[in-house]
Amino acid sequence: MELEKSPLAPDAFPDLPEIKGVRFATVAAGVKYQGRTDLMLAEFAPGTAVAGVFTKSKTASAPVLKCQEYLPGGTARALAVNSGNANAFTGKRGEESVDHILSAVADAVGCKIEEVFTASTGVIGEPLPHDHISGQMPGLVEQLGTAGFEDAAAAIMTTDTYPKGATRTATIGNTTVTVNGIVKGSGMIAPDMATMLGYIFTDAAIPADVLQALLTPSADASFNAITVDSDTSTSDTVMLFATGQAGNAVPTGAHDPVLADFKRALDEVALDLAHQVVRDGEGATKFIAITVTGAEDDGAAKRIGLSIANSPLVKTAIAGEDANWGRIVMAVGKAGEAADRDKMSISVGGIRLADYGQRVDGYDETPVAEHMKSQEIDIAVDVGISDGCATVWTCDLTHGYITINADYRS
Amino acid sequence: MELEKSPLAPDAFPDLPEIKGVRFATVAAGVKYQGRTDLMLAEFAPGTAVAGVFTKSKTASAPVLKCQEYLPGGTARALAVNSGNANAFTGKRGEESVDHILSAVADAVGCKIEEVFTASTGVIGEPLPHDHISGQMPGLVEQLGTAGFEDAAAAIMTTDTYPKGATRTATIGNTTVTVNGIVKGSGMIAPDMATMLGYIFTDAAIPADVLQALLTPSADASFNAITVDSDTSTSDTVMLFATGQAGNAVPTGAHDPVLADFKRALDEVALDLAHQVVRDGEGATKFIAITVTGAEDDGAAKRIGLSIANSPLVKTAIAGEDANWGRIVMAVGKAGEAADRDKMSISVGGIRLADYGQRVDGYDETPVAEHMKSQEIDIAVDVGISDGCATVWTCDLTHGYITINADYRS
Numbered sequence: 001m002e003l004e005k006s007p008l009a010p011d012a013f014p015d016l017p018e019i020k021g022v023r024f025a026t027v028a029a030g031v032k033y034q035g036r037t038d039l040m041l042a043e044f045a046p047g048t049a050v051a052g053v054f055t056k057s058k059t060a061s062a063p064v065l066k067c068q069e070y071l072p073g074g075t076a077r078a079l080a081v082n083s084g085n086a087n088a089f090t091g092k093r094g095e096e097s098v099d100h101i102l103s104a105v106a107d108a109v110g111c112k113i114e115e116v117f118t119a120s121t122g123v124i125g126e127p128l129p130h131d132h133i134s135g136q137m138p139g140l141v142e143q144l145g146t147a148g149f150e151d152a153a154a155a156i157m158t159t160d161t162y163p164k165g166a167t168r169t170a171t172i173g174n175t176t177v178t179v180n181g182i183v184k185g186s187g188m189i190a191p192d193m194a195t196m197l198g199y200i201f202t203d204a205a206i207p208a209d210v211l212q213a214l215l216t217p218s219a220d221a222s223f224n225a226i227t228v229d230s231d232t233s234t235s236d237t238v239m240l241f242a243t244g245q246a247g248n249a250v251p252t253g254a255h256d257p258v259l260a261d262f263k264r265a266l267d268e269v270a271l272d273l274a275h276q277v278v279r280d281g282e283g284a285t286k287f288i289a290i291t292v293t294g295a296e297d298d299g300a301a302k303r304i305g306l307s308i309a310n311s312p313l314v315k316t317a318i319a320g321e322d323a324n325w326g327r328i329v330m331a332v333g334k335a336g337e338a339a340d341r342d343k344m345s346i347s348v349g350g351i352r353l354a355d356y357g358q359r360v361d362g363y364d365e366t367p368v369a370e371h372m373k374s375q376e377i378d379i380a381v382d383v384g385i386s387d388g389c390a391t392v393w394t395c396d397l398t399h400g401y402i403t404i405n406a407d408y409r410s
Numbered sequence: 411m412e413l414e415k416s417p418l419a420p421d422a423f424p425d426l427p428e429i430k431g432v433r434f435a436t437v438a439a440g441v442k443y444q445g446r447t448d449l450m451l452a453e454f455a456p457g458t459a460v461a462g463v464f465t466k467s468k469t470a471s472a473p474v475l476k477c478q479e480y481l482p483g484g485t486a487r488a489l490a491v492n493s494g495n496a497n498a499f500t501g502k503r504g505e506e507s508v509d510h511i512l513s514a515v516a517d518a519v520g521c522k523i524e525e526v527f528t529a530s531t532g533v534i535g536e537p538l539p540h541d542h543i544s545g546q547m548p549g550l551v552e553q554l555g556t557a558g559f560e561d562a563a564a565a566i567m568t569t570d571t572y573p574k575g576a577t578r579t580a581t582i583g584n585t586t587v588t589v590n591g592i593v594k595g596s597g598m599i600a601p602d603m604a605t606m607l608g609y610i611f612t613d614a615a616i617p618a619d620v621l622q623a624l625l626t627p628s629a630d631a632s633f634n635a636i637t638v639d640s641d642t643s644t645s646d647t648v649m650l651f652a653t654g655q656a657g658n659a660v661p662t663g664a665h666d667p668v669l670a671d672f673k674r675a676l677d678e679v680a681l682d683l684a685h686q687v688v689r690d691g692e693g694a695t696k697f698i699a700i701t702v703t704g705a706e707d708d709g710a711a712k713r714i715g716l717s718i719a720n721s722p723l724v725k726t727a728i729a730g731e732d733a734n735w736g737r738i739v740m741a742v743g744k745a746g747e748a749a750d751r752d753k754m755s756i757s758v759g760g761i762r763l764a765d766y767g768q769r770v771d772g773y774d775e776t777p778v779a780e781h782m783k784s785q786e787i788d789i790a791v792d793v794g795i796s797d798g799c800a801t802v803w804t805c806d807l808t809h810g811y812i813t814i815n816a817d818y819r820s
Binding site for chain 1: 465496498499500501502505529534644696729735736737740741742747752768788806807811812813815816817
């Protein structure tokens, strides 16, 4: 099936500057797709530090398990990602495929196998034809530097309707550094075809343990605060590579004040990429931001937010441009977190619909109905308990989602 | 919108015998709907014992809170249920409406207010026009005995496409007793229009504390083991009334062996009713049974089963008649319960697709594809940890669900 570009897509792929110490090559390896690139190799300069966050799935794929094994080493020299086959639920054979690919990359790049990271995205349960991938490595190494970030983002797409990238600059001390990121994902996350893979690259010099301490909260507030359909992939991966080529003074720890601006840039890139995943959500026609305040703590606020964001009844109501706040109340209630019925308030598009546990007096639906027609929907809920707050993002649930996931056999 | 009868509906409402000590009356009170009954009054003989289980929602409706307050009294003389308005998220005004209705019922029936139970189902957030309901009580009491179980089941429907009832007989000692039940619900559970309300009636003589000890596990294995769309209503209620008119020897406790056959009958009625709710699921075209074995314990098995049953990707795949077991693996993984990837097996329609963590050798899709075309789909998953097991039931996710919930404004 040919998918049309999401109506919520940005106008164009942004202009991403080079990152010193990162080179890409891509190729059409024929893992499954025809007539498009499906394999990306990134090579990093010696001394590149790495951090990562991965799916919490109990059936995590073989590549995820291997990345988790190598991550404590803290250095990365290469990253190889294929689309078309997820190498998930492939048993011992899947582990052998990963080893096979990592050896080929290490040989071609000339590094230790523990410095190579990998991911696979696509169909689950099919044995990965790893020779298609490993056989490409000598040629890909020759081509390093010929592909840019947009090419890299395109090679790792599955059902994505557009390649996704983001960039920011920051200063660390007197040095300007760049943070670039690419991501793929279009359900949150269809296991066959829509795992979320995010890769962020910087020329900053930051040790691996500090990098990890920065990435975890950044991912929690971005990639882990979005949902398309409540489904979690076996392969979800976000990694951050720091080549150190900018030559900044090395920070002493994650709380070193010199990192404040870098954190801002990292958070912005992560959030930009996460939003682009939602904007490419299967069948999405509306981008929805849900802010919960007044919860017992920030974690409770996020769980209430995700309960609203994952509710099929809320998502279908928004698809129907219906400001059905009764469904929002229901979703707050099912989250299982404390909420004071008689203090709860709900606003849509900045307009208060309900207050003190009931509809506001003289409620006029007209301005709310106007807001519901736009592509960007804002929902705010205060649950009246304490000061926990969080924002999460999702899209609506439409006939398009059913069409993509039910009408066509994979 | 006019809803067509679900393709999964039973042929007809079953023949429910009378239960001595229970009398019904129904009326078109005009709460919201036109041209149909929307208010049901049940009167119980003095000495009727009562048990109940309710929604765990943190935004439970005013009628639910009042039922929970009166339940410890253990006796019931009347039950009044209206459809068309849920009296939920109506603040203090909602509590006043409940008090108003309960007083009117107590006066008309001639009983204590603490012996009256109530429920409301329909639109959330609209003030309940309680005078429409209380004003009917004197007339309804006059009419007691003129309505049967099918009339009672029809009066409490909202978006249900057919009235739902079930019956079994059992022996307690030498006495034959009857267990009849009615239920309404058609999403699990749309808050505006599709709260699940289940009422079970028996002529057995069973004390309230024993009744409660029987109802809780019975509801856990039936009403709490079904899902249509993962959404939980603010009003979900299941109650069990025992009039004692059959004159059996009163059991000494829930574990009294004399109750074995009654428990069987109660469990069967509860499960029959729960299945009928799934069969009337919004947009449903397939009835799906999911059995999980090999889990850490029965609770873990149920959580894994519900993770599969609630996955939009599994449900859309089944709607598309696609035996997409990769999506089942994904849903097992996201449940967060222990699963051994290398021991996991999956069967669909009794045919093993995957074993020892990978696709079976020489997998032939033909018989599985045949099974996927039927209306009753069976999925079995063994997660290879221990001996916990559970079965849950759901329906598929179709364009019909989107149409009902998005295309029409409520």
